[in-house]
Amino acid sequence: MNSFVSASAVTVSAGQDAQEVVRLIDVRRQFGSTAALDGISLTVPKGEILGIIGRSGAGKSTLIRCLNGLERPDSGEIYIEGHSIGRLDEKALQPLRRRVGMIFQHFNLLSAKTVEDNVALPLKIAGIGKVERLRRAHELLDLVGLAAKARSYPSSLSGGQKQRVGIARALAARPALLLSDEATSALDPETTRSILALLKDINQKLGLTIVLITHEMEVVRSIADRVAVIDAGRIVEEGKVWSVFANPQATITRSLLSGIRPKLPDHIAARLSPATGAAAILSIDLAGPEAEGSLFADLSAALPHSFRLVHGGIDHIQNQPVARFFIAVGVRDATLQGKVQHFLEARGARVEVLGYDTDHV
Numbered sequence: 467m468n469s470f471v472s473a474s475a476v477t478v479s480a481g482q483d484a485q486e487v488v489r490l491i492d493v494r495r496q497f498g499s500t501a502a503l504d505g506i507s508l509t510v511p512k513g514e515i516l517g518i519i520g521r522s523g524a525g526k527s528t529l530i531r532c533l534n535g536l537e538r539p540d541s542g543e544i545y546i547e548g549h550s551i552g553r554l555d556e557k558a559l560q561p562l563r564r565r566v567g568m569i570f571q572h573f574n575l576l577s578a579k580t581v582e583d584n585v586a587l588p589l590k591i592a593g594i595g596k597v598e599r600l601r602r603a604h605e606l607l608d609l610v611g612l613a614a615k616a617r618s619y620p621s622s623l624s625g626g627q628k629q630r631v632g633i634a635r636a637l638a639a640r641p642a643l644l645l646s647d648e649a650t651s652a653l654d655p656e657t658t659r660s661i662l663a664l665l666k667d668i669n670q671k672l673g674l675t676i677v678l679i680t681h682e683m684e685v686v687r688s689i690a691d692r693v694a695v696i697d698a699g700r701i702v703e704e705g706k707v708w709s710v711f712a713n714p715q716a717t718i719t720r721s722l723l724s725g726i727r728p729k730l731p732d733h734i735a736a737r738l739s740p741a742t743g744a745a746a747i748l749s750i751d752l753a754g755p756e757a758e759g760s761l762f763a764d765l766s767a768a769l770p771h772s773f774r775l776v777h778g779g780i781d782h783i784q785n786q787p788v789a790r791f792f793i794a795v796g797v798r799d800a801t802l803q804g805k806v807q808h809f810l811e812a813r814g815a816r817v818e819v820l821g822y823d824t825d826h827v
């Protein structure tokens with residue numbers, strides 16, 4: 467059953483997948499000379515957690531505001547659960563907004579209302595009776611681990627507790643989609659982890675679809691299934707989190723991920739020169755089973771004493787091993803570097819020559 471808009475107010479596009487919670491087709495939004503959204507097409511299947519990353523001003527908040535009807539696109543189509551929302555008037559948008567919950571960086575709780583009344587507020591607005599809305603509020607406070615704080619006021623809560631109330635309130639009307647705009651940015655790392663664990667738990671228990679915007683790559687790494695990178699209003703890269711983190715293609719993605727992926731230590735990077743020195747420094751990126759296999763043992767057996775491990779390690783993202791290593795390869799034998807590179811590439815690694823070090827292998 468889909469009860470959020472009357473049949474006359476929507477167009478259900480033929481061929482829309484019922485399992486698709488969000489579909490954007492060529493969405494554009496211009497502010498003066500700034501194209502905040504410059505032709506965004508995107509789908510989010512039911513139950514997925516999609517992370518959206520991008521520099522400040524890339525268009526992330528504009529995109530999320532289009533998804534809950536706070537912002538109107540100039541052109542393009544936006545479907546939520548198969549219903550086109552782009553052209554709905556304010557009244558017709560009201561039921562839609564109940565299908566979309568949102569959490570914010572600064573929680574946006576009403577300080578004059580108790581925790582239970584904050585959570586129940588969307589239901590009050592929807593015309594649900596007091597007994598029923600308080601019953602639902604307590605159920606949700608239980609879900610977010612705050613049953614004991616129902617009668618407290620927001621000012622007596624910690625940041626993490628406030629965000630739990632924000633999450634409970636966002637879920638009050640049983641939305642199909644939860645939007646999060648920097649919801650953990652104001653929290654310390656430990657509280658962030660507990661909020662992320664709660665979001666993942668809700669995603670799995672309720673099958674809730676989540677779109678989250680963040681500048682914290684760690685947030686995407688730990689809970690998102692897929693990631694979309696947006697730059698100057700366009701999606702420049704999109705894919706499974708482990709795959710994009712293992713092998714970022716766009717320059718902007720590499721730059722955004724630089725803090726979370728192993729990088730050559732500064733004192734070694736400072737010694738590198740483009741001219742041939744004693745050893746070539748290579749970066750090696752590899753994901754999947756080979757990444758935690760016997761790659762280096764095999765390289766050592768095939769080409770004894772050809773290389774030295776310099777830096778790096780193996781991460782696990784979405785249960786996939788993702789490796790990034792730096793090695794030094796001696797260049798006294800002019801053919802050695804090519805042989806090492808060939809060996810690694812034949813095993814599926816992406817190899818890049820970063821420069822030459824005066825240090826010997």
Ligand SMILES: Nc1ncnc2c1ncn2[C@@H]1O[C@H](COP(=O)(O)OP(=O)(O)OP(=O)(O)O)[C@@H](O)[C@H]1O
Nearest residue numbers: 497500501502520521522523524525526527528529
């Ligand atoms: N209401 C508005 N009026 C004018 N310009 C706007 C408006 N909203 C957004 N913009 C502009 O559109 C672009 C995208 O803004 P948006 O807020 O979507 O970026 P963002 O990716 O969320 O950035 P941040 O990471 O800093 O939050 C920016 O250049 C911004 O200045």
Ligand SMILES: [Mg+2]
Nearest residue numbers: 526527528647
């Ligand atoms: Mg923003």
